[in-house]
Amino acid sequence: MKVLVAGGGTGGLCLAQGLRQAGVDVQVYERSRTRIERLQGYRVHINPHGSAALHECLPPDLWQRFVETCGKSGDYRFLTEQLTELLLIEDSLTSGPDAASAHHSASRITLHQVLSAGLADVLHYDKEFVRYEQNPDGTVTCHFADGTTATGDVLIGADGGNSRVRRQYLPHAERIDxxxxxxxxxxxxxxxxxxxxxxxxxxxxxxxxxxxxxxxxxxxxxxxxxxxxxxxxxxxxxxxxxxxxxxxxxxxxxxxxxxxxxxxxxxxxxxxxxxxxxxxxxxxxxxxxxxxxxxxxxxxxxTSVPPKQWATTNVTLMGDAIHSMTPFGGIGANTALRDAQLLYRNLVEVAEGKRSVLDAIGDYEQQMLVYGFKAVRFSLRNAHQSxxxxxxxxxxxxxxxxxxxxxxxxxxxxxxxxxx
Known part of the structure; x- marks a missing residue:
């Protein structure tokens, strides 16, 4: 089985790391010309869901590098604009007993470095996705702006909030201001x-x-x-x-x-x-x-608007490409990592002959739409209340x-x- 991933962001790279560890042929196509072209330099909150996904998908040395390069954890406070304390939430209240079930403060830049490490033969830069076509033999072919193509058994759209894969596959799926x-x-x-x-x-x-x-x-x-x-x-x-x-x-x-x-x-x-x-x-x-x-x-x-259910094929979406959400709550990246973990497990079972591609992707989509849009609604409610x-x-x-x-x-x- 060959898996094509359009987009080299947090979710797509985490998925690639997991599949590569499992021996599955995976190729990631990123439109940026270099690794440092479009990186934002703010922190990202990794919650226990995200930590568990990274721990499962990353090789042990990269997991250790992630933990070592995270910022120090700290207690969370609600304050007035005059810095009067309303509530202190101790870090110990929300973190699990180990790093794989804890909260982490990560630099987006450093997280991207960790996720892309060791993928030189997998991660292809300067590959702007234009469109895909599903072939009579059950494969799918990606077309890129430079005139090249790539063919595989599965296509994962991990190309962000302005996803071109989503635009072609689910034109009814909206993202609104x-x-x-x-x-x-x-x-x-x-x-x-x-x-x-x-x-x-x-x-x-x-x-x-x-x-x-x-x-x-x-x-x-x-x-x-x-x-x-x-x-x-x-x-x-x-x-x-x-x-x-x-x-x-x-x-x-x-x-x-x-x-x-x-x-x-x-x-x-x-x-x-x-x-x-x-x-x-x-x-x-x-x-x-x-x-x-x-x-x-x-x-x-x-934010994304929940789309109507669609018929499962060998094309699917993950992360912001399907459930883009507001940053209020700090769960967007973690939901993408949760997608990666679930897709990794399901696609490995396909490679092992335990289930079909459509069964694996259908199961992923059914679960993802529930927890993904629950997160969308939660973050949107937080945004409006804030x-x-x-x-x-x-x-x-x-x-x-x-x-x-x-x-x-x-x-x-x-x-x-x-x-x-």
Whole structure:
């Protein structure tokens, strides 16, 4: 059996690592011309689902490299915009007993390095997917922009939110704008920055909850002592994964931002956010104001709409290509990794003669549509609640957080699976 994967992102590469370990012929086709062309330099939260998938699909040496290069874990806090603590969720409450069932803070750049390591004969760059055709003999052929083709028994569309595989295969599957915009940035943790930042902003992740209408997420990425690739150690802060940093993301309904926000450069975006949080705690204002403009980005927030069920074939989709979701909840990458783990198991059974291709893919799609769009709905609900203009709802939620703070059983019941 030969498996073709269109897209070399988190899910596609994790799947490729697992299949390669199992001896299955897998080939990944990535449109980027090089490994470093389109990498974003912010942290990504890996939850126990994602950790379990990486542990199962990666070879032992790469799993160890992943663990060593993750940032240090920390307790999660809900804070007001004046940094008054509403609730502390201890890391021990949500993590399992070992690294394979724990939460991790990973650099997107470093995670991509780990996932692509050892795949020189599998991962093909500068291969822009154009279309596919299903052949009379049951195979599928991919056509690329450079005029080349590749033929296999299965095609996995792992080509992101703007998936061309999805556009051809499921033209009815929509991805829509949520009406929410986020501005994200990061501040390198130099000695000077460590002296000036409040400890609570570098001790662990924080959700900042003002009275209404917007929110902010702040999280440190403290390197854990692992070796990072010096390829990225250059002046563009956004692409540097050799230094610890604190990332922040401010989100609000798009109407709260001035016209022309989409054309602003990093300096302009940073200064605009500084104005929007002018009455917040000085520590938060300093975090934003001191962040270099080249590390600030505009992030329109989009989400997938659950598609109608389709007939299973030897073409399927994974990750953002089918269940793109908002970043509110930090579960998008983990859901893609969960896809990879399930597809890996099912396709290995095909290679071993234990089931047919259609049975394996049909079973994957049936499970994926349930947990994938449950995650989509969860993240979308979080997104709308986080930027709600209803002050009453925000007050009620803060009251619940304070109750959890003084009632440990209630906190365990409500937040024992936080981030999953």
């Amino acid at each position: 949520t009406g929410i915009t986020a501005i994200a940035g990061k501040l390198p943790l130099t000695d000077e920055a460590r002296r000036s930042l409040l400890p609570r902003l570098v001790e662990g992740p924080n959700t900042i909850m003002p009275p209404k209408g917007c929110c902010m997420f702040v999280a440190p990425h403290e390197l854990g002592g692992g070796v990072n690739d010096e390829t990225f150690a250059h002046n563009e802060v956004l692409f540097d994964n050799t230094q610890s940093y604190v990332m922040w993301a401010f989100a609000a309904n798009s109407g709260r931002f001035p016209p022309g926000v989409s054309s602003m450069d990093g300096d302009g975006l940073r200064d605009m956010v500084s104005g929007l949080i002018a009455d917040w705690h000085p520590g938060l204002r300093a975090l934003v104001a001191d962040s270099p403009g080249e590390a600030v980005s505009l992030l329109p927030i989009r 930027v709600s203009e209803a002050k009453t709802g925000r007050v009620m939620f803060k009251t619940v957080l304070r109750m959890c703070s003084v009632l440990p059983p209630l906190k365990r019941a409500m937040f024992g699976t936080h981030g999953e």
